[in-house]
Amino acid sequence: MQTSESPVPETATFEVTPAVLHVAERAFERGLCPECFGRLVGRYGHGLTNPERAQRLAVSLGRPLPLLTHPCSLCGGAFDRWDVWLGRVRTATEGWEYHRFNCGSRWDPERLAHEETLWTEFGTTGGESARSAFNRELGKRVEKLAGADGVTSQPDLVLLADLPTGRLEVTVLPLYVRGRYLKEDRTLPQTRWPCRRCQGRGCDFCGGTGKTYASSVEELVAAPFLSASGGEGSRFHGMGREDINARMLGTGRPFVLEVLRPRRRTLDLPALEAEVNRTAAGRVAVHELAWCDGAEVVRIKEATPTKSYRVVVRGSTTGAKVNEALSFVAGRPIAQRTPTRVAHRRADRVRARRILAARLVESSEDRFTIELRAESGTYIKEWVEGDGGRTDPNLSQLVGAPLTVEALDVLEIHDRAG
Numbered sequence: 001m002q003t004s005e006s007p008v009p010e011t012a013t014f015e016v017t018p019a020v021l022h023v024a025e026r027a028f029e030r031g032l033c034p035e036c037f038g039r040l041v042g043r044y045g046h047g048l049t050n051p052e053r054a055q056r057l058a059v060s061l062g063r064p065l066p067l068l069t070h071p072c073s074l075c076g077g078a079f080d081r082w083d084v085w086l087g088r089v090r091t092a093t094e095g096w097e098y099h100r101f102n103c104g105s106r107w108d109p110e111r112l113a114h115e116e117t118l119w120t121e122f123g124t125t126g127g128e129s130a131r132s133a134f135n136r137e138l139g140k141r142v143e144k145l146a147g148a149d150g151v152t153s154q155p156d157l158v159l160l161a162d163l164p165t166g167r168l169e170v171t172v173l174p175l176y177v178r179g180r181y182l183k184e185d186r187t188l189p190q191t192r193w194p195c196r197r198c199q200g201r202g203c204d205f206c207g208g209t210g211k212t213y214a215s216s217v218e219e220l221v222a223a224p225f226l227s228a229s230g231g232e233g234s235r236f237h238g239m240g241r242e243d244i245n246a247r248m249l250g251t252g253r254p255f256v257l258e259v260l261r262p263r264r265r266t267l268d269l270p271a272l273e274a275e276v277n278r279t280a281a282g283r284v285a286v287h288e289l290a291w292c293d294g295a296e297v298v299r300i301k302e303a304t305p306t307k308s309y310r311v312v313v314r315g316s317t318t319g320a321k322v323n324e325a326l327s328f329v330a331g332r333p334i335a336q337r338t339p340t341r342v343a344h345r346r347a348d349r350v351r352a353r354r355i356l357a358a359r360l361v362e363s364s365e366d367r368f369t370i371e372l373r374a375e376s377g378t379y380i381k382e383w384v385e386g387d388g389g390r391t392d393p394n395l396s397q398l399v400g401a402p403l404t405v406e407a408l409d410v411l412e413i414h415d416r417a418g
């Protein structure tokens with residue numbers, strides 16, 4: 001079988017050495033299709049398809065390639081049904097925009113084991129596996145069909161041909177957008193928070209919304225992306241998170257939004273940024289949006305930037321005492337046991353953290369505004385109030401009077417130089 005679509009390039013090389021000829025002699029007329037016959041020496045030479053290799057071997061043996069009366073004993077005819085597979089690809093990818101894809105295939109393990117047995121029997125050390133050849137050949141054809149690139153990393157779609165069942169499975173990879181968000185609204189959690197009673201299905205307790213809070217930074221940022229892309233859902237990854245009642249100010253907090261199963265991928269990012277900022281005005285703002293890949297999620301999750309805060313504290317003490325306590329605290333280690341309020345979702349342990357700098361910026365009778373910079377992972381409210389002694393030392397203890405946090409803002413996330 002000579003394939004019609006690809007003339008053999010002039011740079012193609014395939015030397016039929018005595019070793020190659022020896023393999024060919026043993027494998028000839030053993031019920032292999034030209035693809036599988038040529039593939040026995042598929043890693044010798046380059047620029048030829050496997051059927052073209054088979055043709056060269058036949059010429060060297062001085063005999064025509066045999067016509068098969070049964071399906072190939074190795075691949076079962078997998079390489080003879082490209083039209084069928086391309087039809088399945090067309091159907092399964094209908095309505096999904098993609099520019100980069102990856103092909104895989106699932107084979108009967110017995111066939112793959114049989115292939116290795118044949119390699120041993122015919123004495124070849126340059127065989128290519130049926131699976132890798134199938135994936136490559138299907139990929140070449142899908143490239144032409146869809147005008148898309150076959151890639152090994154960051155595909156938009158993964159196509160998996162299941163040979164035993166003849167099904168084509170499509171996995172749609174997410175879109176990833178990174179950026180920074182600011183939050184003005186003191187009632188917004190960072191991510192969608194499923195109702196505790198119904199786990200998101202909707203019940204009387206949550207008014208059928210399935211949520212504990214009406215909205216979130218995630219939902220406000222994701223909404224324009226979901227409608228523009230036709231995506232089916234989102235995931236939101238922040239570089240840490242602020243308390244629901246804390247504002248996020250300064251240049252904002254880095255995040256990655258994942259848009260799950262998007263139907264459209266060619267999106268106008270500046271327009272979407274403007275749309276988020278218009279629809280979420282007064283609550284959330286985003287900027288510096290850019291496309292990224294999944295590795296950015298890991299980078300964001302692993303970052304441990306220091307952070308600056310403004311805390312408004314109330315208590316029966318004086319500015320002088322607060323000042324004295326703050327001068328004691330800077331740079332010294334504090335031991336923080338997992339706060340009571342998050343103990344239900346975090347392991348109970350003691351962390352060593354430091355307040356790097358702290359100063360009193362305003363004080364009236366019993367209200368004090370403090371600005372401070374702390375290591376990543378420091379619980380600020382607990383450091384001020386003490387959390388029943390679980391943070392040690394704490395500011396209440398240092399001034400000798402119980403203090404409560406009235407308001408907390410994150411002023412800056414110091415994740416970049418300067």
Ligand SMILES: [Zn+2]
Pocket residue numbers: 032033034035036037072073074075076077078079
């Ligand atoms: Zn075959």
Ligand SMILES: [Zn+2]
Pocket residue numbers: 195196197198199200201202203204205206207208210211
């Ligand atoms: Zn509910």
